[in-house]
Amino acid sequence: MSLWTRISDALAALANGESLTAVFDRLRAPPERSVAFAIAVIALGAKMAKADGHVTRDEVAAFREVFQIARDDEAGAARVFNLARTDVAGYQEYARRIERMFSDDPKTLCDLLEGLFHIAMADGFYHPGENRFLEDVAEIFGVSEAKFKALRARFVPDAGPDPYTVLGVTPDTPIADIRNAWRELVRETHPDRMLARGVPQEAIKLAERRMIDINRAWEDINDKAA
Template sequence: MSIWSRISDALSALANGEPLSAVFDRLRTPPERSVAFTIAVIALGAKMAKADGQVTRDEVSAFREVFQISPEDEVQAARVFNLARQDVAGFEDYARKIKAIFDRTEGPFCDLMEGLFHIAMADGTYHPAEDAFLERVAVIFGLPESDFRSLRARFVPDAVPDPYTVLGVSPDMPIDEIRRAWKKLVRENHPDALTARGLPTEAIKMAERRMNDINEAWDEISKGKAA
């Protein structure tokens, strides 16, 4: 059964008039958490789209890139998006419900934030309202500030990404410690690790950019230290 069929089943289980946010109470364990992950990115993305006041074609295309949505699945994706936009619950309520699903497992929160950054930057601009939205979601998720800065450095082109920020290290650290941090990130972002923490296979392609950024940061640091 595809992820979109399972999403359809989850939405069908909602009682008449029940908000989309209620669906997260039923998706707390694997493999249902992969359904929750997909709904979470679309739903929070819909709330974020309201934050900057508009939904662009580029943002819709970004959803397709993150989840590789086929034409036959677009109706279900649009349904999730519209239900989230219509739900009177605020984005903070959504974020808290998602936090409760994944509890102390840090990995999925970084994955979720990455999907949201991808969508936020789809139209080529990073709106202050989007920054405030994402920063608040990161706080609710309990994401360390250094991780949030790393994500923002990778996605927002207001400056050349600092390789040390991307790896979550500092320039004064010994090269061996930086290498260990790099290898840890590589292990954590292996497709098997992503699947194990609830990332649906449809979204794993999103991690390819992350691995490129991680490896490029290490290459830049290692070459600079060797010079």
Template sequence: MSIWTRIIEALSALANGESLAAVFDRLRGPRERSVAFAIAVIALSAKMAKADGLVTRAEVTAFREVFHIAPEDEAGAARVFNLARQDVAGYEEYARRIKDMFGEDTGTLCDLMEGLFHIALADDSYHPAEDRFLSKVAEIFGIDDMRFQALRARYVPDAEPDPYTVLGVDPSMSLEEIRRVWRGLVRDSHPDRMVARGLPAEAVKMSEKRLVAINRAWEEIADRHAA
């Protein structure tokens, strides 16, 4: 059974007139985590699209890069997106429900934020409304500013990324301390770890861009210490 079939089943359980936000209260078990993650990314992407006022072809393509959508599953993905766009519930309410759904699992919530950054930057433009949107979502998720800035630095090309920010470390830390953080990030980016956190297998490809960014940052920091 594909994840999109399971998503359609989750939507079918909604009572007539019930908000899409209600789905997040029902997908709490380990077996539902991949479905919950996919719906969360789609729903918040739809709310983010309303934040900057448009949905570009590039953003649609980027979503397809995060989740492989077969032709027969396109209707299901479109239904989730449209339900979220039309839902009177605000994105803050969605974010709170999603936070409750994943609890203190900030690793999965950061994975979700990465998917949103990937989609937001797909058109090579980062709208101020998208920045405010993602910053508020991160705040609701309980992601501290250092971790948010690390996520942002890996995606937003508004300046040369600071390698310490990319890794989420303080420049005063020793090289060995920074090495441990880097190794932990690499370990957490392994596909098996990501699937274990609840990401659908289709979304694990997000780790490729993350690994490029964190490895480049580590190499730059190591070179500075060697100089």
């Protein structure tokens, strides 16, 4: 059974009059975590679309890139998006429900936030409304300011690809400690490590770019120190 078939089944289980937020209270345990992750990214992405006032083809393509949406599954993805976009519940309520859903796995919340950055930057422009949206979601998720800045530095060109921020260190951090920070991030981002903690396949796909950014940041810092 494909991911999108399971998503359609989850939506079909909604009772008359129930909003999409009801799904977040039900999909708490593996293997439904992958369904929950996909719905959460698309639902919050739909809410984020309101932040800059429109949805571009590039943002739709970003969904496709992460979730490998086949033509037969487009209707299911569109339904999730439209349910979220028209739901009277605000994005803060979505974020709180999702935080509770993944309360035992804060790293997956960071993965989810990474997916939202990926979508926000798909059109090449980081709207101030998107920044406010992502800051609010990060706070609700319990993502630290340092981790948020690291994500923003990786995705947003005008934030400056500062390698120290990407690795969560400062320029005056000893090089040995920076190396340790880099190695720990590489370990956390390795697909085997992510699979071991039950991370959805979609989050692992997003982590491929993260690994590139982490290694590039270390190379920049190490070259300066040489």
